[in-house]
Amino acid sequence: MKYALIFGGSSFEHEISIVSAITIKDKLNIEYFIFLDSNRDFYLIDKDNMKSKYFASGEYKNSIKLEITKGGFKYKKGLLKKEFFLDFDVVINLIHGRDGEDGKIPAMLEFYKIKAITPNVEACSVSYNKVLTKAYAKEMRVNVIEYEIIDSPKTKFDFPVIIKPARLGSSIGVSIAKNQDELNYAFDVAREFDDLIIVEPFIEGIEEYNLAGCKAGDEWIFSKLEKVEKKEFLDFDKKYMDFSRKEVKINENLEIKEKFKTEFKKIYNNIFKNALIRCDFFCKDDIIYLNEINPIPGSMANYLFDDFKNVIDKLAKSVELENDIRIDYMYINKIQMAKGK
Amino acid sequence: MKYALIFGGSSFEHEISIVSAITIKDKLNIEYFIFLDSNRDFYLIDKDNMKSKYFASGEYKNSIKLEITKGGFKYKKGLLKKEFFLDFDVVINLIHGRDGEDGKIPAMLEFYKIKAITPNVEACSVSYNKVLTKAYAKEMRVNVIEYEIIDSPKTKFDFPVIIKPARLGSSIGVSIAKNQDELNYAFDVAREFDDLIIVEPFIEGIEEYNLAGCKAGDEWIFSKLEKVEKKEFLDFDKKYMDFSRKEVKINENLEIKEKFKTEFKKIYNNIFKNALIRCDFFCKDDIIYLNEINPIPGSMANYLFDDFKNVIDKLAKSVELENDIRIDYMYINKIQMAKGK
Numbered sequence: 001m002k003y004a005l006i007f008g009g010s011s012f013e014h015e016i017s018i019v020s021a022i023t024i025k026d027k028l029n030i031e032y033f034i035f036l037d038s039n040r041d042f043y044l045i046d047k048d049n050m051k052s053k054y055f056a057s058g059e060y061k062n063s064i065k066l067e068i069t070k071g072g073f074k075y076k077k078g079l080l081k082k083e084f085f086l087d088f089d090v091v092i093n094l095i096h097g098r099d100g101e102d103g104k105i106p107a108m109l110e111f112y113k114i115k116a117i118t119p120n121v122e123a124c125s126v127s128y129n130k131v132l133t134k135a136y137a138k139e140m141r142v143n144v145i146e147y148e149i150i151d152s153p154k155t156k157f158d159f160p161v162i163i164k165p166a167r168l169g170s171s172i173g174v175s176i177a178k179n180q181d182e183l184n185y186a187f188d189v190a191r192e193f194d195d196l197i198i199v200e201p202f203i204e205g206i207e208e209y210n211l212a213g214c215k216a217g218d219e220w221i222f223s224k225l226e227k228v229e230k231k232e233f234l235d236f237d238k239k240y241m242d243f244s245r246k247e248v249k250i251n252e253n254l255e256i257k258e259k260f261k262t263e264f265k266k267i268y269n270n271i272f273k274n275a276l277i278r279c280d281f282f283c284k285d286d287i288i289y290l291n292e293i294n295p296i297p298g299s300m301a302n303y304l305f306d307d308f309k310n311v312i313d314k315l316a317k318s319v320e321l322e323n324d325i326r327i328d329y330m331y332i333n334k335i336q337m338a339k340g341k
Numbered sequence: 342m343k344y345a346l347i348f349g350g351s352s353f354e355h356e357i358s359i360v361s362a363i364t365i366k367d368k369l370n371i372e373y374f375i376f377l378d379s380n381r382d383f384y385l386i387d388k389d390n391m392k393s394k395y396f397a398s399g400e401y402k403n404s405i406k407l408e409i410t411k412g413g414f415k416y417k418k419g420l421l422k423k424e425f426f427l428d429f430d431v432v433i434n435l436i437h438g439r440d441g442e443d444g445k446i447p448a449m450l451e452f453y454k455i456k457a458i459t460p461n462v463e464a465c466s467v468s469y470n471k472v473l474t475k476a477y478a479k480e481m482r483v484n485v486i487e488y489e490i491i492d493s494p495k496t497k498f499d500f501p502v503i504i505k506p507a508r509l510g511s512s513i514g515v516s517i518a519k520n521q522d523e524l525n526y527a528f529d530v531a532r533e534f535d536d537l538i539i540v541e542p543f544i545e546g547i548e549e550y551n552l553a554g555c556k557a558g559d560e561w562i563f564s565k566l567e568k569v570e571k572k573e574f575l576d577f578d579k580k581y582m583d584f585s586r587k588e589v590k591i592n593e594n595l596e597i598k599e600k601f602k603t604e605f606k607k608i609y610n611n612i613f614k615n616a617l618i619r620c621d622f623f624c625k626d627d628i629i630y631l632n633e634i635n636p637i638p639g640s641m642a643n644y645l646f647d648d649f650k651n652v653i654d655k656l657a658k659s660v661e662l663e664n665d666i667r668i669d670y671m672y673i674n675k676i677q678m679a680k681g682k
Contacts (some may be wrong), residue, residue, distance in 0.1 A: 011666060056673045104449075107449065121448065122469070124462070125465075139475065139479075324351070
């Protein structure tokens with residue numbers, strides 16, 4: 001399998017995607033690194049240049065510019081502008097947040113019939129918007145924490161509460177409020193990022209578990225079940241400063257893991273084909289709740305898999321393009337006939 | 342306002358989109374007609390050629406080929422391949438079904454920062470997948486008809502039932518089954534189009550109402566309330582053969598209309614910005630149910646508006662692009678510093 005990796009994006013998580021891509025570089029054999037800059041230009045990045053400084057300094061602009069086109073990516077070279085096509089089997093979408101996880105890049109890959117490990121448009125919408133995540137999860141009979149949509153800093157819940165912009169990942173714009181003053185402030189912070197704001201009760205002593213996985217053909221592949229250890233609440237920096245973490249606390253109780261797998265499958269089925277996702281769960285009094293779906297988890301949650309490369313290879317082999325639709329103009333011809341033309 | 346109209350698409354409703362565009366041609370002043378053929382090539386169609394035969398015959402292939410690019414569409418001309426950009430303010434997405442209503446074209450328009458009257462990616466996902474429509478509607482406190490997802494021709498409901506593939510519009514693949522034999526057949530038909538199949542009870546004597554509208558800035562604009570008159574069930578042909586219908590039965594009871602407007606607003610809010618949509622409702626025993634959301638209704642439901650052009654002009658003026666995101670590489674610089682580099 002020859003892989004291309006696409007990362008960057010016009011996203012609040014642009015930099016996280018770069019770090020994610022640098023991490024993945026050592027875990028998989030990547031043929032081509034495709035960088036989408038904040039201006040939405042595509043660049044082909046030399047493997048040796050896959051260092052965060054290369055992007056932060058703007059040096060990447062000396063790289064070859066790419067165009068997305070039917071079947072893949074191309075560039076033009078020389079005076080005659082000869083076209084070259086990148087030669088890969090599957091592209092891995094590693095753009096976190098906007099562009100990558102809001103459905104734009106998935107839509108374009110599908111439009112141009114490029115095989116990809118990526119959540120599709122529908123999967124992105126369901127994961128990206130927290131209201132839709134809850135709506136979808138309920139429909140699949142998966143528990144979620146109750147919530148309300150607010151358009152002013154008022155809530156029906158007792159403090160403390162969590163305030164979240166509906167449409168951003170990575171804890172951006174998310175705050176805990178212990179009292180009304182904090183809620184006022186948290187509401188303004190969230191409003192910076194989205195018009196749609198939700199509030200949830202902050203539940204003391206709730207446990208957090210992460211499970212990643214995918215369905216490759218008919219085979220379900222699951223990661224280890226991570227028991228998330230954290231203080232009160234991980235903000236943006238804390239969550240990503242230990243990004244390629246090696247020390248992960250695993251829950252090895254098979255019976256417990258089985259329960260999480262059941263919930264994961266309910267979420268993944270029907271909608272997440274071709275994607276490797278991480279479901280973040282809460283657990284309290286033996287009841288499992290879906291917290292959020294990461295349709296493109298940081299560094300693909302590689303640290304949770306024993307044989308990450310093998311997982312990606314299997315998934316890549318199972319990737320399917322959309323069916324073609326044959327247009328025969330039968331309907332128009334019928335109208336023409338009806339009109340006597 | 343200078344408009345471009347995009348239609349066609351790799352969609353089961355490709356031909357319907359052509360008919361839709363031909364209808365719109367006489368209702369609005371369109372500067373450019375952009376045809377997306379089934380092979381996903383864009384063509385600039387001369388207004389005089391906006392006739393269904395021109396497409397059915399393949400003649401359209403003699404038209405100028407367009408490329409989608411930042412800010413709009415362009416073509417190259419002459420030996421020097423000089424680039425020309427189409428000069429319009431807003432593009433209207435009139436591609437029904439796949440490509441247009443599944444989020445692909447909306448994603449691309451957003452990616453390339455092209456102002457458009459279109460449902461966005463999220464709006465498409467919520468409308469295109471009937472399971473997500475119901476999930477979203479419930480979350481917005483709008484009633485829906487109960488349903489079940491089936492993966493074999495079995496149902497908990499009493500006959501007659503309606504069988505629908507979850508992801509297609511325009512009644513394609515939808516059947517009524519009055520008994521088990523019909524269910525077996527209907528299930529196979531639906532399976533031709535989607536893996537995800539739903540069943541609903543067929544409710545005798547239920548009334549159907551359509552209401553179209555949009556929010557232009559702070560102003561809500563609603564169409565007339567159409568009382569849908571039909572026999573048992575409109576299949577694909579019946580629904581579209583009378584496509585640009587002039588005789589529409591209107592319910593002029595303001596009190597009743599107000600009730601439908603309330604439900605429409607709950608659906609439209611937050612998600613359908615920049616789109617003119619039509620909500621198809623059921624009504625029984627004074628209870629209103631959402632049946633489906635048409636995020637790009639046939640011929641933009643122009644026949645339901647008294648002053649269609651004015652509605653579109655207002656909506657076009659209110660169209661907003663996504664916010665830019667400034668990438669300052671603060672996070673990466675912080676890591677570099679932390680590493681002492």
